[in-house]
Amino acid sequence: MSAPKHRTNNIEALGCLLSVLASLVWLGAAAVIANAFGDLMDGHPVSVVRTGIWLMLLWGLRAALDLAAQGVLAQAADARIDALRHEIVMGEARAATPSALGGAGAIAALTAEKLEALRPALLRYRPARMRVLALPLVILCIAAWHSWAVALVLALAGPLIPVFMALVGWAAREASARQLQEVGQLSDLLVDRLAALSDLRLIGAGPATVDGFAQASEDLRGRTMAVLRIAFLSSTVLELFSALGVAMVAIWVGFSLLGELGWGGWGVPLTPTAGLYLLLIAPEFFQPLRDLAAAWHDRAGADAVMEEVRQWREDRRPQRLGRGEATSPAPMTTLETRGLRHRGIAYPDLLLEPGDNLAIEGPSGAGKSTLLRLLAGVEQPEEGQILVDGVPLSDRTADAWRAGIGWMPQAPHFVNGSLRYNIGFGETVAPDTLRAAELTGVIDLLPRGDLTRLGERGAGLSGGEARRVTLARALHGGPGLLLADEPTADLDADTARMISDSLLSFAAAGGTLIVATHDAALAERMAQRVAIHGKTAI
Known part of the structure; x- marks a missing residue:
């Protein structure tokens, strides 16, 4: 006791x-x-x-x-x-x-x-x-x-x-x-x-x-x-x-x-x-x-x-790696996977360095989002290893690893606060982050600028504008690795191209970019591509 x-x-x-x-x-x-x-x-x-x-x-x-x-x-x-x-x-x-x-x-x-x-x-x-x-x-x-x-x-x-x-x-x-x-x-x-x-x-x-x-x-x-x-x-x-x-x-x-x-x-x-x-x-x-x-x-x-x-x-459920502690982000170095297998899917071995970008393609339910969760340490793989600078990702290292990751989910989520709070959650948001996400023009049109209260449904924002807010949130703090899950889904061609440009600009500046996408136009602009088809991966 x-x-x-x-x-x-x-x-x-x-x-x-x-x-x-x-x-x-x-x-x-x-x-x-x-x-x-x-x-x-x-x-x-x-x-x-x-x-x-x-x-x-x-x-x-x-x-x-x-x-x-x-x-x-x-x-x-x-x-x-x-x-x-x-x-x-x-x-x-x-x-x-x-x-x-x-x-x-x-x-x-x-x-x-x-x-x-x-x-x-x-x-x-x-x-x-x-x-x-x-x-x-x-x-x-x-x-x-x-x-x-x-x-x-x-x-x-x-x-x-x-x-x-x-x-x-x-x-x-x-x-x-x-x-x-x-x-x-x-x-x-x-x-x-x-x-x-x-x-x-x-x-x-x-x-x-x-x-x-x-x-x-x-x-x-x-x-x-x-x-x-x-x-x-x-x-x-x-x-x-x-x-x-x-x-x-x-x-x-x-x-x-x-x-x-x-x-x-x-x-x-x-x-x-x-x-x-x-x-x-x-x-x-x-x-x-x-x-x-x-x-x-x-x-x-x-x-x-x-x-x-x-x-x-x-209820014995899979546990995410880490102890949930606040810690300084670990610098982004080499990211490697070896013999990764999870939920019956054998993923290919990956090797990414700062500045690399990768598109993960495949039909819905093939395991693209699951691979992103594995790379973020949110889920533990059933087999294989994820290595950061040659060191296996573990409970000891996962908190610092996640602190240096930017996450852009498929569905935008907001809290009942201002646009500024929904990006930095109380921390100061750098103007470069807003420009990188091309949010400056959006903020100028809002009644109270970045202090406009969005609410939990992102009231006042279109689908593309809401996606840019989540991109700015992912870029906030200068992450070394950005994981984006279907960042251009359900967007018109112009807005999708704008989001894609922002993501590739992040990679061009030395960040590592991994995108799970159905968007063929975005995938063709990526330097590396991996196709996942459920139980097998290419």
């Missing part, structure tokens, strides 16, 4: 212990109240001031212990949830392929929303379970000291609650799991529809999309109501058992004090003080059980979330 996890467990144990101590304080307060009223019933004088002081001290102590317990448990819950979020985020950052749990929406829902379902269980269930283990046993011993009949009633009524709770818990856990699965699927659906929002509007599919969301939301509402129905049903039955147990204790105490019952004690008449004390602590015997029953549904939800986390952990 790691040190942070061990420390979190210790904090949780301390919070549970404080919660148990807070509950035990009531036994002392009940004794003060019972003594005061017992003395009144026996005709003895009672000091109201002394009784009030004792009650204020005990209730103040209980409030302080409760407050401390909640603070400690909240700290432990924050630590545990933050640790799980960090684990998932770092795991997704290192994974080379999507998770089997679903797309980005499902993972985002698990990380941001579903993990919060652990908080009620950590704050309520574990303390309640600890109180169930301690408080009823203490009260049962006190009750048995005064009356075996009261102890028998409590001993018979108490176990019915956990038994029924376990039966209901099975159904609650299954219902919670179905509900959480619906949340993940709805999140994935939302991400997919937002990504295709423009296309959906163009083909007039907006009403059908809205209807689909409405149906998915209605299904989620049904799952949620199923969980609530189970919770209300179990709470009603548990309250019935508790009320019957307390009522039976009250009947025995009342008739014993009236002299109508002579059995149930230990041969000693029941005193008013003892009878009142038994009446006051009897509800407290059932309170931890009720608290545990209420928190049982929190635990069911938490179990469903942890089951998803377990499935995520067991």
Whole structure:
């Protein structure tokens, strides 16, 4: 067990212990109240001031212990949830392929929303379970000291609650799991529809999309109501058992004090003080059980979330090279591949030096983009080596290698920020970079220049202008190697020629250029060409 996890467990144990101590304080307060009223019933004088002081001290102590317990448990819950979020985020950052749990929406829902379902269980269930283990046993011993009949009633009524709770818990856990699965699927659906929002509007599919969301939301509402129905049903039955147990204790105490019952004690008449004390602590015997029953549904939800986390952990996916650390870029030197084979495709051996340029051709799905990902260290090859200046690309060298690579994806992606931020991400963008990507004229036409907010869809930019922004992003920082995936796809001839000129200018200035393309005109301008045809490469 790691040190942070061990420390979190210790904090949780301390919070549970404080919660148990807070509950035990009531036994002392009940004794003060019972003594005061017992003395009144026996005709003895009672000091109201002394009784009030004792009650204020005990209730103040209980409030302080409760407050401390909640603070400690909240700290432990924050630590545990933050640790799980960090684990998932770092795991997704290192994974080379999507998770089997679903797309980005499902993972985002698990990380941001579903993990919060652990908080009620950590704050309520574990303390309640600890109180169930301690408080009823203490009260049962006190009750048995005064009356075996009261102890028998409590001993018979108490176990019915956990038994029924376990039966209901099975159904609650299954219902919670179905509900959480619906949340993940709805999140994935939302991400997919937002990504295709423009296309959906163009083909007039907006009403059908809205209807689909409405149906998915209605299904989620049904799952949620199923969980609530189970919770209300179990709470009603548990309250019935508790009320019957307390009522039976009250009947025995009342008739014993009236002299109508002579059995149930230990041969000693029941005193008013003892009878009142038994009446006051009897509800407290059932309170931890009720608290545990209420928190049982929190635990069911938490179990469903942890089951998803377990499935995520067991999803063995290819890992990208590197440790994800920020580092200085390694200088671009010789790039070589030897015996590279991945996903059934045998790639040809390559040897590239600064200033070289290479076109990778082939049909869709042949493995062109995969080769770019292998060269960037985003995926690890199943066989063969990628050597940088004669040194194999590994976890130790991949971060510095990627820091010196410019990446131009096939589909432009933007963040909700300005054009300048979408290029440099907070760093200063050199004017030469904008000129190299031929963005100067585009910026002059925007309402606020390079401070114009683009939004996540690149609002205000044409397809060619958006592609130039991604080219400027790839050129930012002066990379030694530029990887471009279909840089001229879906562009008109003039814009494609402009992008091609910018890419070749980068190579002419000493940069190494590798392009995966279907564009025959661009490929003919490259110095080297490699054709990939699925399972074989030429």
